[in-house]
Amino acid sequence: ALTKRNDIPMCGVPHHAAQGYIAKLIKANKRVAIAEQTTEPQPGKIVEREIAQIISASTVDDLSLLDDTRHNYLAAVFLGGTTKKPCLGLACADHTTGEFTVSEFADQQQLEDELTRLSPSELLIPEDQAKELGGLPNSLPYDSYAFLSDQALNTLKDQFKVQSLDGFGCSGMTAALSAAGGALHYLTFQLRRNCDHLKALSVRNVADFVLIDSASQLNLDLVDSRSGKQHTLLGVLDRTSTPMGARKLRDWILHPLRDLSELTARLDLVDSLLSEPYLLTKLRDSLKKIRDIERTTGRLSQGSGNARDLKSLQVSLERIPDLKADLSSLPSADSDLKSQILDLVQEFPGLVETLQNALVDEPPAQLRDGGIIRDGHSEALDELRDASRSGKQWIAEMQASERxxxxxxxLKIKFNNVFGYFIEITKAKADQAPDDYQRKQTMANAERFITPELKEVEGKVLGA
Known part of the structure; x- marks a missing residue:
């Protein structure tokens, strides 16, 4: 720290280098409050600022700080049920992708095993349950009010704009919904994050999976190993071409299915792909050109994305038609599973066309650098750009025209910070000013005027 106030260490960093310092603080398990200016600077007055958002380990959206092969979960736990028959609710939200899941467990050991599988970056528990749940690793007590059943339900219904949550398949899951409400409250009110991209709840039913305890996860080297990822089951199996696929495969390994028919259908489809090497190669080539759509759209929906995220989205969506066509032509023993996948793969031709027409081929990393939109896409923008590039020429041409x-x-056209652009005429010839000249200021040796046309040009030049 360079200085301190009231024994609180403080220092300033250049705005353009803030991301690097934020990254260091997040890696040190700190939370970072971002304050933004809320009033315009005025001489003699202090500029007001307010906390706009708080960045924590579970909400960081800088892709350089994230492992694209695994989810970045915020988890919340709530102890419900009765003394004789407790029920532990778990909610997990990945703020970077929009995934929001809930599940319930009969005992704490099952819950701890699931937390080991998910490895959340933050874990919330109600303050009034710290005694019962405080033993959970890296738990963070949070406002108990947010976990109360009625409050949690209202928080969730407001978020999803529904009258009932039964449509998400979580009817009767009181403990899980309390946990979900607490997690959402923490994101929106404590961290002040935009959660519009969290659009639905999905239920992870523990009865659908083979539950692997923590010790077995470690001893079987499923996804982590003391000797490195390459010596794990995930390392052997992972031939995925996209970050979304890598995250999905990791989740499948940690949550093996119990349903034999579903497993068989999945393996039959894999077998169909392996029997068509040319088609498999084409699919892989298409997939390799698809970026991390989940996290890209997450960043864009939160307003933290940039032009390169838009370009990434464009490039990814351009591959969807070919990908869908190749998958449709795949001979498959299980047409139902293939049909389900094809139904989920959506094309967005209108959006792709808009992005293709609007974005330059290589947009800058920062929005403030400009040069993102192609010339010719917007007549109004082209005019502003022309004004910015040719402002002096415009003024010179207008001066010649007015003379x-x-x-x-x-007659001269001048500029100052008080009046902007104005027309100046010497006292001797001021009476020759046309009727459309509006007197603005009288000087000792000259009169200053403005015209509607001059103000219009000024708006374009200065606004550009």
Whole structure:
């Protein structure tokens, strides 16, 4: 720290280098409050600022700080049920992808095993349950009010804009919904994050999976190993071409299915792909050109994305038609599973066309750098750009035009910070000013005027 106030260490960092310092603080398990200016600077007055958002380990959206092969979960736990028959609710939200799941467990050991599988970056528990749940690793007590059943339900229904949550398949899951409400409250009110991309709840039913305890996960080297990822089951199996696929495969390994028919259908489809090597190669080539759509759209929906995220989205969506066509042509023993996948793969031709027409081929990383939109896409933008590039020429041409129109060869167009652009005519010829000239200021040796046309040009030049 460079200085301190009230024994609180403080220092300032350049705005353009803030991301690097934020990254260091997040890696040190700190939370970072971002304050933004809320009033315009005025001489003699302090500029007001307010906390706009708080960045924590579970909400960081800088892709350089994230492992694209695994989810970045915020988890919340709530102890419900009765003394004789407790029920532990778990909610997990990945703020970077929009995934929001809930599940319930009969005992704490099952819950701890699931937390080991998910490895959340933050874990919330109600303050009034710290005694019962405080033993959970890296738990963070949070406002108990947010976990109360009625409050949690209202928080969730407001988020999803529904009258009932039964449509998400979580009817009767009181403990899980309390946990979900607490997690959402923490994101929106404590961290002040935009959660519009969290659009639905999905239920992870523990009865659908083979539950692997923590010790077995470690001893079987499923996804982590003391000797490195390459010596794990995930390392052997992972031939995925996209970050979304890598995250999905990791989740499948940690949550093996119990349903034999579903497993068989999945393996039959894999077998169909392996029997068509040319088609498999084409699919892989298409997939390799698809970026991390989940996290890209997450960043864009939160307003933290940039032009390169838009370009990434464009490039990814351009591959969807070919990908869908190749998958449709795949001979498959299980047409139902293939049909389900094809139904989920959506094309967005209108959005792709808009992005293709609007974005330059290589947009800058920062929005403030400009040059994101192609010339010719927007007539209004082209005019502003022309004004920015040719502002001095516009003013010079207008001055020559006004001299010719008025016959006043000493007429000048000038600029200052008080009036902006104005027309100045010497006192001797001020009476020759046309009727459309509006007197703005009288000087000792000159009169200053403005015209609607001059103000229009000024708006374009200065606004550009």
């Amino acid at each position: 010719a129109r008025t016959g006043i060869d000493t």
